[in-house]
Amino acid sequence: MGRLIVRPELFSGEVPVTKPILTVLLEVRARMHFSCRRGLCGQDLIRIVSGWEHLNAIGELEAGTLELLQVKGQPMRMACCAKVIGDGEVVIEVV
Ligand code: FES
Numbered sequence: 001m002g003r004l005i006v007r008p009e010l011f012s013g014e015v016p017v018t019k020p021i022l023t024v025l026l027e028v029r030a031r032m033h034f035s036c037r038r039g040l041c042g043q044d045l046i047r048i049v050s051g052w053e054h055l056n057a058i059g060e061l062e063a064g065t066l067e068l069l070q071v072k073g074q075p076m077r078m079a080c081c082a083k084v085i086g087d088g089e090v091v092i093e094v095v
Pocket of ligand 1: 033034035036037038039040041042043044065078079080081
């Protein structure tokens with residue numbers, strides 16, 4: 001199980017690989033906008049502070065949305081699509 005840290009001090013703990021980061025954020029009542037949960041609407045952008053290598057790969061729909069938002073190539077993901085994989089630690093910020 002990987003570890004997720006959400007800044008500023010919203011959450012710190014282990015998360016199963018099956019749980020999208022958006023679900024974790026909603027469970028801790030982070031102020032998040034979201035709609036589609038499929039990487040299409042672009043509302044739940046998060047910044048990856050560290051641990052990018054411990055995230056699942058970006059899928060086609062999410063990649064297209066990141067490009068539309070002009071953040072492709074930056075350490076940004078859609079929270080609904082990003083999951084912590086392996087045993088690593090990922091630090092994020094809600095944008
Ligand atoms: S909820 Fe729509 S892109 Fe994540």
